Amino acid sequence: MNPFAISAHPIDAAGLATGLDHVSAGACVVFEGRVRNHNEGRQVVGLDYQAHAALAEAEGERLLAEAIDRFGLRQARCVHRVGTLGIGEAAVWVGVSADHRDVAFEGCRWIIDELKRRVPIWKNEHYADGESGWLHPDPAPPPAHS
Amino acid sequence: MNYRLLYFASLADRAGCSSESRASEATTPGQLYAEVAAAHGFVFARERLRVAVAGRFVDWDSTLADGDEVVFIPPVSGG
Numbered sequence A: 001m002n003p004f005a006i007s008a009h010p011i012d013a014a015g016l017a018t019g020l021d022h023v024s025a026g027a028c029v030v031f032e033g034r035v036r037n038h039n040e041g042r043q044v045v046g047l048d049y050q051a052h053a054a055l056a057e058a059e060g061e062r063l064l065a066e067a068i069d070r071f072g073l074r075q076a077r078c079v080h081r082v083g084t085l086g087i088g089e090a091a092v093w094v095g096v097s098a099d100h101r102d103v104a105f106e107g108c109r110w111i112i113d114e115l116k117r118r119v120p121i122w123k124n125e126h127y128a129d130g131e132s133g134w135l136h137p138d139p140a141p142p143p144a145h146s
Numbered sequence B: 001m002n003y004r005l006l007y008f009a010s011l012a013d014r015a016g017c018s019s020e021s022r023a024s025e026a027t028t029p030g031q032l033y034a035e036v037a038a039a040h041g042f043v044f045a046r047e048r049l050r051v052a053v054a055g056r057f058v059d060w061d062s063t064l065a066d067g068d069e070v071v072f073i074p075p076v077s078g079g
Helices: A015-020 A053-071 A101-118 B008-015 B029-040
Strands: A006-007 A027-034 A042-051 A075-081 A083-086 A089-100 A121-127 A132-134 B002-006 B019-023 B050-053 B056-058 B069-073
Touching: A006 A027, A006 A053, A015 A027, A015 A075, A015 A089, A027 A101, A042 A075, A053 A075, A053 A089, A053 A101, A053 B056, A075 A101, A089 A101, B002 B029, B008 B029, B029 B050, B029 B069
Parallel strands: A006 A075, B002 B069
Antiparallel strands: A027 A089, A042 A083, A042 A121, A075 A089, A121 A132, B002 B019, B050 B056, B050 B069
């Protein structure tokens, strides 16, 4: 399996974790982002995620390679869901392994932050009042050649 | 020239489609965005978007080729 994947199927966390195995890794950190029932004061009943799959996977692979370089990770993997998700479902899974825990925590945190900033995936929130809306956060986009 | 455009998220909602073929005099992504933003009523200033051509992020003043697939990327919200 590719290190970064866009998937229409539920995330298999246990299966993904085996991809972090490395005999030199003494630390493994996993982040799972889940669908919560509220955002910015509104009650959320579910989400749709949409991605430009080819571009997201290419950008995601670049991002993981950068993280491995930057933090000296042994393994780094990520899966992001697309499609309709219910409350409590895992939307994104990021896992890293490293020789020691400090870089594993830092590397995992960096990957999820960069993913949210760079990777072409969009979230459509469905609210309890029947409205819905795509989220397009404000910060300026990263440069074309980051 | 003819371009293939893909739309995502609120741009797809606003355009009423997820893709279209478009004949245009535009030769850069910046010119093409100005044209389709006017045609579809896109509200995003170009500064808030990125653009990808043939599967790669490119600069707004890069040169387009006939048949290119062009994707305007609105602010992302994965995670």
